[in-house]
């Protein structure tokens with residue numbers, strides 16, 4: 001792949017993925033509306049072409065000369081649907097489908113969609129695979145399954161569509177976010193030495209480090225198209241299906257003296273699912289996990305320490321996606337549809 005457009009390049013996954021692609025001599029163009037500007041640690045120095053634009057406003061001409069798209073931009077987690085479920089539908093579903101249709105028209109050859117294992121919701125089966133019934137519990141999860149289903153219909157011999165159902169991501173990335181389960185426990189451990197858990201610790205989650213996921217996206221650009229075209233593929237590692245209490249154990253081991261309080265309530269997040277990654281392993285037998293939980297948590301805690309992450313950072317919620325968007329709206333920088341206001 002010569003030229004790859006990464007939407008959402010300035011987000012949590014994108015800010016790790018882009019340098020990884022550049023390292024492999026892939027030419028990258030980023031497209032992002034730039035909602036999140038706070039970097040954990042030193043500012044990024046990687047140089048590549050960046051388009052600052054809302055995905056809903058993309059035009060066919062933006063896509064000329066692009067060989068493949070890795071589509072990350074989205075309102076990117078479950079509680080974000082709380083701002084306004086229609087916005088999640090507009091950006092995540094309609095925005096993605098419009099982008100894919102324009103891409104196909106513009107002659108883009110490959111389209112990789114960043115979906116999510118959260119569409120499995122509470123798994124009724126012991127282990128869910130790509131053929132299991134889905135149970136999307138939130139506007140976010142609903143937008144992901146609807147997008148997968150429509151993208152599937154666009155796949156043909158000239159337009160390869162890969163549907164990556166990703167595990168929940170963890171680990172250090174320049175555009176860090178603290179609203180993902182592992183990262184959230186890590187920031188509370190560092191800032192307060194106290195973690196409140198809104199469950200009894202038993203829910204299962206499939207987890208993956210952001211650097212492992214970036215390598216996987218890169219492999220998806222290179223794999224023979226027939227192997228992935230029109231396919232939903234769960235992305236993760238079988239031994240990284242972990243219970244919340246396993247994650248806490250690792251965090252407590254790294255931050256000694258950290259107290260964990262189980263509140264027993266489930267909060268809004270009632271997900272629990274164990275996922276099979278057999279198809280992924282079959283397609284990519286050469287990919288091995290490089291960042292298991294313990295290694296990644298240690299590394300993240302080091303980064304948080306170097307950045308002097310404090311209780312004030314926690315309270316300011318500057319790494320929390322929903323809070324940042326809410327603040328930008330309260331300050332009238334974004335309108336109610338999440339478009340930047342003209343100054």
Ligand SMILES: NC(=O)c1ccc[n+]([C@@H]2O[C@H](COP(=O)([O-])OP(=O)(O)OC[C@H]3O[C@@H](n4cnc5c(N)ncnc54)[C@H](O)[C@@H]3O)[C@@H](O)[C@H]2O)c1
Pocket residue numbers: 007008009010011012013014031032033034035036053054055056071072073074075076077091095114115116117166167168169170175177180321
């Ligand atoms: N982080 C995870 O655990 C995880 C798991 C599975 C799937 N995913 C999916 O991967 C993708 C990236 O996730 P992330 O964690 O990097 O999220 P993120 O919120 O850090 O990044 C999303 C990026 O998209 C941009 N964006 C949002 N709306 C936009 C719009 N209308 N136009 C242009 N840009 C827009 C934001 O500015 C941001 O830079 C998302 O689609 C998310 O649903 C994430």
